[in-house]
Amino acid sequence: xxxxxxxxxxxxxxxxxxxxxxxxxxxxxxxxxxxxxxxxxxxxxxxxxxxxxxxxxxxxxxxxxxxxxxxxxxxxxxxxxxxxxxxxxxxxxxxxxxxxxxxxxxxxxxxxxxxxxxxxxxxxxxxxxxxxxxxxxxxxxxxxxxxxxxxxxxxxxxxxxxxxxxxxxxxxxxxxxxxxxxxxxxxxxxxxxxxxxxxxxxxxxxxxxxxxxxxxxxxxxxxxxxxxxxxxxxxxxxxxxxxxxxxxxxxxxxxxxxxxxxxxxxxxxxxxxxxxxxxxxxxxxxxxxxxxxxxxxxxxxxxxxxxxxxxxxxxxxxxxxxx
Amino acid sequence: xxxxxxxxxxxxxxxxxxxxxxxxxxxxxxxxxxxxxxxxxxxxxxxxxxxxxxxxxxxxxxxxxxxxxxxxxxxxxxxxxxxxxxxxxxxxxxxxxxxxxxxxxxxxxxxxxxxxxxxxxxxxxxxxxxxxxxxxxxxxxxxxxxxxxxxxxxxxxxxxxxxxxxxxxxxxxxxxxxxxxxxxxxxxxxxxxxxxxxxxxxxxxxxxxxxxxxxxxx
Numbered sequence: 328x329x330x331x332x333x334x335x336x337x338x339x340x341x342x343x344x345x346x347x348x349x350x351x352x353x354x355x356x357x358x359x360x361x362x363x364x365x366x367x368x369x370x371x372x373x374x375x376x377x378x379x380x381x382x383x384x385x386x387x388x389x390x391x392x393x394x395x396x397x398x399x400x401x402x403x404x405x406x407x408x409x410x411x412x413x414x415x416x417x418x419x420x421x422x423x424x425x426x427x428x429x430x431x432x433x434x435x436x437x438x439x440x441x442x443x444x445x446x447x448x449x450x451x452x453x454x455x456x457x458x459x460x461x462x463x464x465x466x467x468x469x470x471x472x473x474x475x476x477x478x479x480x481x482x483x484x485x486x487x488x489x490x491x492x493x494x495x496x497x498x499x500x501x502x503x504x505x506x507x508x509x510x511x512x513x514x515x516x517x518x519x520x521x522x523x524x525x526x527x528x529x530x531x532x533x534x535x536x537x538x539x540x541x542x543x544x545x546x547x548x549x550x551x552x553x554x555x556x557x558x559x560x561x562x563x564x565x566x567x568x569x570x571x572x573x574x575x576x577x578x579x580x581x582x583x584x585x586x587x588x589x590x591x592x593x594x595x596x597x598x599x600x601x602x603x604x605x606x607x608x609x610x611x612x613x614x615x616x617x618x619x620x621x622x623x624x625x626x627x628x629x630x631x632x633x634x635x636x637x638x639x640x641x642x643x644x645x646x647x648x649x650x
Numbered sequence: 651x652x653x654x655x656x657x658x659x660x661x662x663x664x665x666x667x668x669x670x671x672x673x674x675x676x677x678x679x680x681x682x683x684x685x686x687x688x689x690x691x692x693x694x695x696x697x698x699x700x701x702x703x704x705x706x707x708x709x710x711x712x713x714x715x716x717x718x719x720x721x722x723x724x725x726x727x728x729x730x731x732x733x734x735x736x737x738x739x740x741x742x743x744x745x746x747x748x749x750x751x752x753x754x755x756x757x758x759x760x761x762x763x764x765x766x767x768x769x770x771x772x773x774x775x776x777x778x779x780x781x782x783x784x785x786x787x788x789x790x791x792x793x794x795x796x797x798x799x800x801x802x803x804x805x806x807x808x809x810x811x812x813x814x815x816x817x818x819x820x821x822x823x824x825x826x827x828x829x830x831x832x833x834x835x836x837x838x839x840x841x842x843x844x845x846x847x848x849x850x851x852x853x854x855x856x857x858x859x860x861x862x863x864x865x866x867x868x
Contacts (some may be wrong), residue, residue, distance in 0.1 A: 436664070441662045441669075
Protein backbone atom coordinates (compact mmCIF):
# COMPACT_ATOMS: atom_id res chain seq x y z
CA UNK A 328 0.00 0.00 0.00
CA UNK A 329 1.24 3.49 -0.85
CA UNK A 330 1.36 5.96 2.01
CA UNK A 331 2.16 8.87 -0.31
CA UNK A 332 1.17 9.33 -3.94
CA UNK A 333 2.44 12.32 -5.91
CA UNK A 334 1.25 12.95 -9.45
CA UNK A 335 2.47 15.65 -11.84
CA UNK A 336 3.23 18.04 -9.03
CA UNK A 337 4.12 21.59 -10.02
CA UNK A 338 4.78 24.77 -8.09
CA UNK A 339 5.42 28.20 -9.56
CA UNK A 340 6.46 31.12 -7.35
CA UNK A 341 5.34 34.56 -8.44
CA UNK A 342 7.24 37.62 -7.22
CA UNK A 343 6.53 41.27 -7.92
CA UNK A 344 9.61 43.18 -9.01
CA UNK A 345 10.28 46.85 -9.69
CA UNK A 346 9.04 49.95 -7.90
CA UNK A 347 7.62 52.21 -10.60
CA UNK A 348 7.09 49.73 -13.39
CA UNK A 349 5.98 46.65 -11.52
CA UNK A 350 6.06 43.28 -13.20
CA UNK A 351 5.54 39.71 -12.08
CA UNK A 352 8.44 37.31 -12.27
CA UNK A 353 7.64 33.62 -12.30
CA UNK A 354 10.03 31.01 -10.97
CA UNK A 355 9.37 27.34 -11.66
CA UNK A 356 10.45 25.68 -8.41
CA UNK A 357 8.94 22.27 -9.16
CA UNK A 358 8.09 21.51 -12.77
CA UNK A 359 6.60 18.04 -12.94
CA UNK A 360 7.20 15.44 -10.26
CA UNK A 361 5.53 12.07 -9.75
CA UNK A 362 6.44 9.34 -7.27
CA UNK A 363 4.91 6.97 -4.73
CA UNK A 364 6.21 6.01 -1.30
CA UNK A 365 5.18 2.67 0.16
CA UNK A 366 3.96 2.40 3.73
CA UNK A 367 6.98 1.90 6.02
CA UNK A 368 9.50 2.89 3.34
CA UNK A 369 12.41 5.27 3.89
CA UNK A 370 12.57 7.30 0.69
CA UNK A 371 15.32 9.81 -0.13
CA UNK A 372 15.01 12.97 -2.18
CA UNK A 373 18.39 14.18 -3.40
CA UNK A 374 19.31 17.22 -5.43
CA UNK A 375 21.46 20.34 -5.56
CA UNK A 376 20.46 23.64 -3.91
CA UNK A 377 17.42 25.13 -5.62
CA UNK A 378 16.41 21.81 -7.22
CA UNK A 379 12.96 21.94 -5.60
CA UNK A 380 13.38 19.49 -2.69
CA UNK A 381 12.13 21.76 0.10
CA UNK A 382 9.29 23.10 -2.06
CA UNK A 383 8.21 19.49 -2.71
CA UNK A 384 8.33 18.62 0.99
CA UNK A 385 6.36 21.76 1.89
CA UNK A 386 3.63 20.82 -0.58
CA UNK A 387 3.49 17.29 0.85
CA UNK A 388 3.33 18.71 4.39
CA UNK A 389 0.33 20.96 3.49
CA UNK A 390 2.41 24.12 3.94
CA UNK A 391 2.29 25.13 0.27
CA UNK A 392 -0.52 24.72 -2.24
CA UNK A 393 0.59 23.09 -5.50
CA UNK A 394 0.13 25.09 -8.69
CA UNK A 395 -0.78 21.85 -10.49
CA UNK A 396 -0.91 18.14 -9.76
CA UNK A 397 -2.13 16.10 -6.81
CA UNK A 398 -0.68 14.67 -3.62
CA UNK A 399 -2.50 12.13 -1.48
CA UNK A 400 -1.30 11.12 1.96
CA UNK A 401 -2.93 8.00 3.42
CA UNK A 402 -5.64 8.49 0.81
CA UNK A 403 -6.28 12.14 1.74
CA UNK A 404 -5.71 15.03 -0.65
CA UNK A 405 -3.25 17.57 0.80
CA UNK A 406 -5.32 20.52 -0.38
CA UNK A 407 -8.90 19.34 0.13
CA UNK A 408 -8.28 17.32 3.31
CA UNK A 409 -5.33 19.28 4.73
CA UNK A 410 -6.53 18.98 8.32
CA UNK A 411 -6.89 15.21 8.08
CA UNK A 412 -3.45 14.92 6.46
CA UNK A 413 -1.89 16.95 9.29
CA UNK A 414 -3.01 14.36 11.85
CA UNK A 415 -0.94 11.70 10.09
CA UNK A 416 2.27 13.61 9.38
CA UNK A 417 5.17 15.19 11.21
CA UNK A 418 7.89 17.33 9.69
CA UNK A 419 11.33 18.65 10.51
CA UNK A 420 13.13 21.33 8.56
CA UNK A 421 16.88 21.48 9.00
CA UNK A 422 18.51 24.06 11.24
CA UNK A 423 18.01 25.36 14.74
CA UNK A 424 14.88 27.41 14.19
CA UNK A 425 11.30 26.28 14.73
CA UNK A 426 11.40 26.13 18.53
CA UNK A 427 10.69 28.66 21.29
CA UNK A 428 14.16 29.31 22.64
CA UNK A 429 13.05 31.13 25.77
CA UNK A 430 10.97 28.13 26.86
CA UNK A 431 12.23 24.85 28.25
CA UNK A 432 12.28 21.71 26.14
CA UNK A 433 9.34 20.34 28.14
CA UNK A 434 7.29 23.53 27.67
CA UNK A 435 7.95 23.41 23.93
CA UNK A 436 6.69 19.82 23.82
CA UNK A 437 3.69 20.58 26.02
CA UNK A 438 2.75 23.45 23.73
CA UNK A 439 2.99 21.45 20.52
CA UNK A 440 1.24 18.44 22.10
CA UNK A 441 -1.67 20.73 22.79
CA UNK A 442 -1.66 21.99 19.18
CA UNK A 443 -1.80 18.37 17.99
CA UNK A 444 -4.74 17.79 20.38
CA UNK A 445 -2.85 15.14 22.35
CA UNK A 446 -4.88 14.47 25.50
CA UNK A 447 -3.11 15.82 28.64
CA UNK A 448 -2.92 12.41 30.35
CA UNK A 449 -1.30 10.94 27.22
CA UNK A 450 1.17 13.82 26.77
CA UNK A 451 2.18 13.54 30.45
CA UNK A 452 3.50 10.06 29.71
CA UNK A 453 4.64 10.67 26.14
CA UNK A 454 6.80 13.77 26.74
CA UNK A 455 9.19 12.05 29.24
CA UNK A 456 9.27 8.97 26.97
CA UNK A 457 10.23 11.05 23.91
CA UNK A 458 12.80 13.10 25.84
CA UNK A 459 14.44 9.86 26.94
CA UNK A 460 14.29 8.49 23.40
CA UNK A 461 16.15 11.50 21.96
CA UNK A 462 18.63 11.67 24.86
CA UNK A 463 17.33 14.87 26.48
CA UNK A 464 15.84 13.34 29.60
CA UNK A 465 18.10 15.32 31.95
CA UNK A 466 17.93 18.60 30.02
CA UNK A 467 14.15 18.88 29.48
CA UNK A 468 13.69 21.60 32.11
CA UNK A 469 16.38 23.84 30.65
CA UNK A 470 15.65 26.65 28.23
CA UNK A 471 16.18 25.68 24.59
CA UNK A 472 18.51 28.68 24.06
CA UNK A 473 21.14 26.75 26.04
CA UNK A 474 20.91 23.65 23.86
CA UNK A 475 23.52 22.72 21.28
CA UNK A 476 22.46 22.49 17.65
CA UNK A 477 22.29 18.70 17.86
CA UNK A 478 20.10 18.87 20.98
CA UNK A 479 17.73 21.29 19.27
CA UNK A 480 17.51 18.95 16.31
CA UNK A 481 16.72 16.02 18.61
CA UNK A 482 14.07 18.12 20.36
CA UNK A 483 12.58 18.67 16.90
CA UNK A 484 12.34 14.88 16.53
CA UNK A 485 10.56 14.60 19.87
CA UNK A 486 8.23 17.43 18.84
CA UNK A 487 7.47 15.67 15.57
CA UNK A 488 6.61 12.39 17.30
CA UNK A 489 4.25 13.85 19.92
CA UNK A 490 1.12 12.75 18.07
CA UNK A 491 2.75 9.51 16.88
CA UNK A 492 2.41 10.23 13.14
CA UNK A 493 2.68 7.43 10.58
CA UNK A 494 4.56 9.64 8.10
CA UNK A 495 7.61 11.82 8.69
CA UNK A 496 9.14 14.46 6.42
CA UNK A 497 12.76 15.15 7.31
CA UNK A 498 14.18 18.02 5.27
CA UNK A 499 17.98 18.03 5.58
CA UNK A 500 17.78 17.13 9.28
CA UNK A 501 21.52 16.63 9.77
CA UNK A 502 22.60 19.89 8.15
CA UNK A 503 25.06 21.76 10.36
CA UNK A 504 25.43 18.95 12.88
CA UNK A 505 28.89 17.85 13.96
CA UNK A 506 29.91 14.31 12.87
CA UNK A 507 28.95 12.73 16.20
CA UNK A 508 25.63 14.58 16.33
CA UNK A 509 24.87 13.59 12.73
CA UNK A 510 25.72 9.94 13.45
CA UNK A 511 23.45 9.93 16.53
CA UNK A 512 20.70 11.51 14.47
CA UNK A 513 21.03 8.88 11.76
CA UNK A 514 20.58 6.25 14.45
CA UNK A 515 17.36 8.00 15.51
CA UNK A 516 16.18 7.79 11.88
CA UNK A 517 17.01 4.06 11.80
CA UNK A 518 15.05 3.55 15.02
CA UNK A 519 12.06 5.35 13.52
CA UNK A 520 12.31 3.18 10.44
CA UNK A 521 12.30 0.06 12.61
CA UNK A 522 9.01 1.36 14.08
CA UNK A 523 7.59 1.12 10.52
CA UNK A 524 7.28 4.87 10.06
CA UNK A 525 7.09 6.06 6.46
CA UNK A 526 9.90 8.57 6.04
CA UNK A 527 10.74 11.05 3.29
CA UNK A 528 14.30 12.27 3.80
CA UNK A 529 15.96 15.04 1.83
CA UNK A 530 19.70 15.35 2.19
CA UNK A 531 22.87 16.63 0.58
CA UNK A 532 24.90 13.83 2.10
CA UNK A 533 25.01 10.90 -0.32
CA UNK A 534 26.48 8.43 2.15
CA UNK A 535 23.53 9.24 4.41
CA UNK A 536 21.04 8.44 1.66
CA UNK A 537 23.07 5.36 0.68
CA UNK A 538 23.10 3.96 4.20
CA UNK A 539 19.52 4.86 5.18
CA UNK A 540 17.21 4.93 2.15
CA UNK A 541 15.55 1.99 0.44
CA UNK A 542 14.88 4.12 -2.65
CA UNK A 543 16.02 7.57 -3.71
CA UNK A 544 14.83 10.07 -6.29
CA UNK A 545 17.33 12.55 -7.73
CA UNK A 546 15.67 15.87 -8.47
CA UNK A 547 17.22 18.61 -10.58
CA UNK A 548 15.66 21.85 -11.86
CA UNK A 549 12.25 20.76 -10.65
CA UNK A 550 12.07 17.34 -12.28
CA UNK A 551 13.07 13.85 -11.21
CA UNK A 552 16.08 12.73 -13.27
CA UNK A 553 16.39 9.26 -11.69
CA UNK A 554 14.58 7.13 -9.14
CA UNK A 555 15.72 3.75 -7.87
CA UNK A 556 17.42 1.96 -4.98
CA UNK A 557 20.91 3.31 -4.11
CA UNK A 558 22.52 0.08 -5.43
CA UNK A 559 20.68 0.38 -8.76
CA UNK A 560 21.58 4.06 -9.09
CA UNK A 561 25.23 3.20 -8.55
CA UNK A 562 25.03 0.98 -11.63
CA UNK A 563 24.64 4.21 -13.67
CA UNK A 564 28.33 4.74 -13.03
CA UNK A 565 29.44 1.10 -12.80
CA UNK A 566 31.47 1.48 -16.00
CA UNK A 567 33.38 4.43 -14.54
CA UNK A 568 36.22 5.01 -12.12
CA UNK A 569 36.70 8.12 -10.06
CA UNK A 570 40.02 9.95 -9.87
CA UNK A 571 40.29 12.14 -6.77
CA UNK A 572 43.01 14.78 -7.06
CA UNK A 573 43.85 17.12 -4.22
CA UNK A 574 44.98 20.49 -5.57
CA UNK A 575 45.87 23.89 -4.11
CA UNK A 576 44.89 27.18 -5.76
CA UNK A 577 43.40 25.69 -8.93
CA UNK A 578 41.99 28.34 -11.24
CA UNK A 579 38.69 28.00 -13.09
CA UNK A 580 40.66 27.99 -16.33
CA UNK A 581 42.55 24.85 -15.27
CA UNK A 582 39.33 23.16 -14.11
CA UNK A 583 37.68 23.86 -17.46
CA UNK A 584 40.76 22.52 -19.28
CA UNK A 585 40.47 19.23 -17.39
CA UNK A 586 36.72 19.11 -17.94
CA UNK A 587 37.27 19.48 -21.69
CA UNK A 588 39.44 16.34 -21.90
CA UNK A 589 37.72 13.81 -24.15
CA UNK A 590 37.82 10.95 -21.61
CA UNK A 591 36.39 13.01 -18.72
CA UNK A 592 32.77 12.02 -18.24
CA UNK A 593 32.02 14.44 -15.37
CA UNK A 594 34.04 16.71 -13.11
CA UNK A 595 33.02 17.92 -9.69
CA UNK A 596 35.07 20.32 -7.54
CA UNK A 597 34.86 20.23 -3.75
CA UNK A 598 36.26 23.35 -2.11
CA UNK A 599 37.92 22.61 1.24
CA UNK A 600 39.54 25.74 2.75
CA UNK A 601 42.67 26.42 0.67
CA UNK A 602 42.46 23.22 -1.33
CA UNK A 603 40.20 21.91 -4.05
CA UNK A 604 39.36 18.27 -4.49
CA UNK A 605 38.80 17.41 -8.15
CA UNK A 606 36.50 14.39 -8.60
CA UNK A 607 36.88 13.17 -12.16
CA UNK A 608 34.68 10.41 -13.56
CA UNK A 609 36.23 8.49 -16.44
CA UNK A 610 35.99 5.08 -18.04
CA UNK A 611 39.79 4.99 -18.51
CA UNK A 612 40.54 4.50 -14.81
CA UNK A 613 44.15 4.91 -13.65
CA UNK A 614 45.36 5.22 -17.25
CA UNK A 615 43.82 8.69 -17.41
CA UNK A 616 45.92 10.06 -14.53
CA UNK A 617 49.04 11.10 -16.54
CA UNK A 618 46.95 13.07 -19.06
CA UNK A 619 45.01 14.79 -16.30
CA UNK A 620 48.26 15.70 -14.54
CA UNK A 621 49.57 17.20 -17.77
CA UNK A 622 46.43 19.36 -18.01
CA UNK A 623 46.86 20.53 -14.44
CA UNK A 624 50.16 21.97 -15.67
CA UNK A 625 51.94 23.78 -12.84
CA UNK A 626 49.10 23.50 -10.31
CA UNK A 627 50.25 22.31 -6.89
CA UNK A 628 48.94 18.76 -6.47
CA UNK A 629 48.60 16.69 -3.28
CA UNK A 630 47.37 13.11 -3.10
CA UNK A 631 45.84 11.28 -6.05
CA UNK A 632 43.43 8.36 -5.58
CA UNK A 633 41.63 6.16 -8.11
CA UNK A 634 38.54 4.46 -6.64
CA UNK A 635 35.23 2.74 -7.39
CA UNK A 636 32.21 5.03 -7.84
CA UNK A 637 29.76 5.73 -5.00
CA UNK A 638 26.19 6.99 -4.90
CA UNK A 639 27.61 10.51 -4.82
CA UNK A 640 29.34 9.88 -8.16
CA UNK A 641 26.09 8.56 -9.62
CA UNK A 642 24.41 11.72 -8.34
CA UNK A 643 27.11 13.96 -9.86
CA UNK A 644 26.66 12.26 -13.21
CA UNK A 645 22.87 12.58 -13.04
CA UNK A 646 22.88 16.29 -12.25
CA UNK A 647 25.55 17.00 -14.82
CA UNK A 648 28.62 17.48 -12.63
CA UNK A 649 27.36 20.83 -11.41
CA UNK A 650 26.41 19.78 -7.90
CA UNK B 651 -12.81 34.15 13.79
CA UNK B 652 -14.84 30.98 14.25
CA UNK B 653 -16.04 31.06 17.87
CA UNK B 654 -17.26 27.46 17.70
CA UNK B 655 -13.62 26.47 17.26
CA UNK B 656 -12.67 28.48 20.34
CA UNK B 657 -15.11 26.46 22.46
CA UNK B 658 -14.16 23.17 20.82
CA UNK B 659 -10.44 23.76 21.41
CA UNK B 660 -10.80 25.53 24.78
CA UNK B 661 -8.04 23.43 26.33
CA UNK B 662 -5.66 24.33 23.50
CA UNK B 663 -6.59 28.03 23.84
CA UNK B 664 -5.64 27.97 27.53
CA UNK B 665 -2.36 26.14 26.91
CA UNK B 666 -1.43 28.52 24.07
CA UNK B 667 -2.22 31.52 26.31
CA UNK B 668 -0.25 30.11 29.25
CA UNK B 669 2.81 29.13 27.23
CA UNK B 670 2.75 32.43 25.29
CA UNK B 671 2.60 34.37 28.54
CA UNK B 672 5.56 32.44 29.95
CA UNK B 673 7.50 32.91 26.73
CA UNK B 674 6.90 36.65 26.64
CA UNK B 675 7.61 37.12 30.34
CA UNK B 676 11.10 35.77 29.64
CA UNK B 677 11.64 38.58 27.14
CA UNK B 678 13.18 41.67 28.74
CA UNK B 679 11.92 43.86 25.86
CA UNK B 680 8.34 42.85 26.64
CA UNK B 681 8.84 43.37 30.37
CA UNK B 682 10.24 46.84 29.71
CA UNK B 683 7.23 47.75 27.57
CA UNK B 684 4.55 46.56 29.96
CA UNK B 685 6.16 47.13 33.37
CA UNK B 686 9.15 49.50 33.38
CA UNK B 687 7.92 52.03 30.82
CA UNK B 688 4.47 52.52 32.44
CA UNK B 689 6.24 52.94 35.81
CA UNK B 690 8.45 55.69 34.36
CA UNK B 691 5.49 57.45 32.75
CA UNK B 692 3.31 57.07 35.84
CA UNK B 693 6.09 58.35 38.13
CA UNK B 694 6.68 61.44 35.99
CA UNK B 695 2.95 62.13 35.74
CA UNK B 696 2.33 61.58 39.46
CA UNK B 697 5.11 64.02 40.35
CA UNK B 698 3.70 66.58 37.92
CA UNK B 699 0.17 66.19 39.28
CA UNK B 700 1.16 65.85 42.94
CA UNK B 701 -0.37 69.12 44.12
CA UNK B 702 -3.39 69.17 41.85
CA UNK B 703 -6.82 67.60 42.12
CA UNK B 704 -7.05 64.46 44.25
CA UNK B 705 -8.60 62.30 41.51
CA UNK B 706 -5.61 62.99 39.19
CA UNK B 707 -3.95 59.77 40.37
CA UNK B 708 -6.68 57.65 38.88
CA UNK B 709 -6.20 59.38 35.54
CA UNK B 710 -2.50 58.62 35.76
CA UNK B 711 -3.17 54.96 36.61
CA UNK B 712 -5.53 54.54 33.68
CA UNK B 713 -3.42 56.67 31.34
CA UNK B 714 -0.13 54.91 32.03
CA UNK B 715 -1.95 51.59 31.87
CA UNK B 716 -3.20 52.55 28.44
CA UNK B 717 0.36 53.42 27.37
CA UNK B 718 1.33 49.86 28.32
CA UNK B 719 -1.65 48.54 26.39
CA UNK B 720 -0.72 50.57 23.31
CA UNK B 721 2.96 49.49 23.45
CA UNK B 722 1.85 45.90 23.91
CA UNK B 723 -0.50 46.21 20.95
CA UNK B 724 2.04 47.90 18.72
CA UNK B 725 5.02 45.69 19.42
CA UNK B 726 3.64 42.37 20.67
CA UNK B 727 0.30 41.87 18.90
CA UNK B 728 1.52 43.72 15.81
CA UNK B 729 4.58 41.51 15.62
CA UNK B 730 2.86 38.30 16.71
CA UNK B 731 2.86 36.70 13.26
CA UNK B 732 6.18 38.21 12.17
CA UNK B 733 7.81 36.96 15.40
CA UNK B 734 6.71 33.42 14.65
CA UNK B 735 8.25 33.77 11.22
CA UNK B 736 11.54 35.10 12.65
CA UNK B 737 11.64 32.17 15.07
CA UNK B 738 10.88 29.68 12.31
CA UNK B 739 7.80 28.47 14.22
CA UNK B 740 5.19 29.86 11.82
CA UNK B 741 5.44 26.87 9.47
CA UNK B 742 4.96 24.49 12.36
CA UNK B 743 1.92 26.40 13.61
CA UNK B 744 0.38 26.45 10.16
CA UNK B 745 1.04 22.73 9.75
CA UNK B 746 -0.74 21.53 12.91
CA UNK B 747 -4.34 20.27 12.87
CA UNK B 748 -5.49 23.02 15.27
CA UNK B 749 -7.11 25.89 13.31
CA UNK B 750 -4.84 28.95 13.13
CA UNK B 751 -7.52 31.28 14.54
CA UNK B 752 -7.58 29.19 17.73
CA UNK B 753 -3.83 29.74 18.14
CA UNK B 754 -4.14 33.47 17.43
CA UNK B 755 -6.99 33.76 19.96
CA UNK B 756 -4.88 32.02 22.62
CA UNK B 757 -1.96 34.36 21.94
CA UNK B 758 -4.21 37.41 22.23
CA UNK B 759 -5.66 36.12 25.47
CA UNK B 760 -2.09 36.11 26.79
CA UNK B 761 -1.63 39.67 25.56
CA UNK B 762 -4.80 40.76 27.39
CA UNK B 763 -3.58 39.37 30.69
CA UNK B 764 -0.16 40.84 30.11
CA UNK B 765 -1.50 44.27 29.19
CA UNK B 766 -3.55 44.50 32.36
CA UNK B 767 -0.31 44.13 34.26
CA UNK B 768 0.64 47.67 33.16
CA UNK B 769 -2.40 49.12 34.82
CA UNK B 770 -1.91 47.04 37.96
CA UNK B 771 1.69 48.21 38.23
CA UNK B 772 0.65 51.86 37.86
CA UNK B 773 -2.11 51.33 40.44
CA UNK B 774 0.30 49.83 42.97
CA UNK B 775 2.79 52.62 42.34
CA UNK B 776 0.22 55.35 42.96
CA UNK B 777 -1.26 53.63 46.00
CA UNK B 778 1.87 52.33 47.72
CA UNK B 779 4.59 54.82 46.82
CA UNK B 780 2.63 58.05 46.39
CA UNK B 781 0.00 57.33 49.02
CA UNK B 782 -3.00 58.14 46.84
CA UNK B 783 -6.31 56.72 47.87
CA UNK B 784 -7.61 55.40 44.56
CA UNK B 785 -11.31 55.49 44.06
CA UNK B 786 -13.34 54.27 41.13
CA UNK B 787 -16.68 56.11 40.90
CA UNK B 788 -18.43 53.46 38.81
CA UNK B 789 -16.53 50.17 39.15
CA UNK B 790 -18.85 48.16 36.89
CA UNK B 791 -18.78 50.75 34.12
CA UNK B 792 -15.03 51.04 34.47
CA UNK B 793 -14.61 47.26 34.23
CA UNK B 794 -16.82 47.00 31.15
CA UNK B 795 -15.01 49.96 29.52
CA UNK B 796 -11.66 48.40 30.33
CA UNK B 797 -12.55 44.99 28.92
CA UNK B 798 -14.00 46.54 25.75
CA UNK B 799 -10.91 48.73 25.41
CA UNK B 800 -8.62 45.74 25.74
CA UNK B 801 -10.52 43.85 23.06
CA UNK B 802 -10.54 46.98 20.85
CA UNK B 803 -6.77 47.18 21.20
CA UNK B 804 -6.34 43.48 20.49
CA UNK B 805 -8.62 43.71 17.44
CA UNK B 806 -6.56 46.63 16.20
CA UNK B 807 -3.46 44.49 16.80
CA UNK B 808 -4.96 41.66 14.76
CA UNK B 809 -5.59 44.14 11.99
CA UNK B 810 -2.08 45.56 11.91
CA UNK B 811 -0.29 42.19 12.35
CA UNK B 812 -1.00 41.01 8.77
CA UNK B 813 -0.14 44.51 7.49
CA UNK B 814 3.27 44.25 9.19
CA UNK B 815 3.75 40.80 7.62
CA UNK B 816 2.73 41.82 4.10
CA UNK B 817 4.36 45.25 4.03
CA UNK B 818 7.64 44.95 5.87
CA UNK B 819 8.52 48.60 5.27
CA UNK B 820 5.61 49.56 7.59
CA UNK B 821 7.48 47.95 10.48
CA UNK B 822 10.06 50.72 10.28
CA UNK B 823 7.30 53.08 11.46
CA UNK B 824 6.57 51.09 14.61
CA UNK B 825 8.87 53.09 16.89
CA UNK B 826 7.67 56.37 15.43
CA UNK B 827 4.04 55.37 16.11
CA UNK B 828 4.47 54.81 19.86
CA UNK B 829 4.77 58.25 21.51
CA UNK B 830 2.57 60.33 19.14
CA UNK B 831 -0.36 58.04 19.96
CA UNK B 832 0.23 58.58 23.72
CA UNK B 833 -0.31 62.27 23.04
CA UNK B 834 -2.97 62.13 20.31
CA UNK B 835 -5.09 59.58 22.18
CA UNK B 836 -5.05 61.75 25.30
CA UNK B 837 -3.68 59.07 27.60
CA UNK B 838 -2.28 61.56 30.11
CA UNK B 839 -3.92 64.89 29.31
CA UNK B 840 -7.03 65.99 27.36
CA UNK B 841 -6.64 66.42 23.62
CA UNK B 842 -8.36 69.80 24.00
CA UNK B 843 -4.92 71.10 24.98
CA UNK B 844 -3.63 70.16 21.52
CA UNK B 845 -4.03 72.30 18.37
CA UNK B 846 -7.46 71.88 16.78
CA UNK B 847 -6.13 70.28 13.58
CA UNK B 848 -4.95 67.20 15.54
CA UNK B 849 -8.45 66.35 16.78
CA UNK B 850 -9.59 64.48 13.62
CA UNK B 851 -6.44 62.35 13.86
CA UNK B 852 -7.32 61.49 17.46
CA UNK B 853 -10.81 60.47 16.40
CA UNK B 854 -9.31 57.98 13.94
CA UNK B 855 -7.33 56.21 16.65
CA UNK B 856 -9.02 53.36 18.59
CA UNK B 857 -6.84 54.13 21.65
CA UNK B 858 -8.44 57.58 21.87
CA UNK B 859 -11.91 56.05 22.24
CA UNK B 860 -10.54 53.60 24.80
CA UNK B 861 -9.17 56.52 26.83
CA UNK B 862 -12.42 58.51 26.49
CA UNK B 863 -14.52 55.63 27.75
CA UNK B 864 -12.23 54.67 30.60
CA UNK B 865 -12.13 58.20 32.09
CA UNK B 866 -15.83 58.51 33.04
CA UNK B 867 -15.72 55.04 34.52
CA UNK B 868 -12.71 56.01 36.58
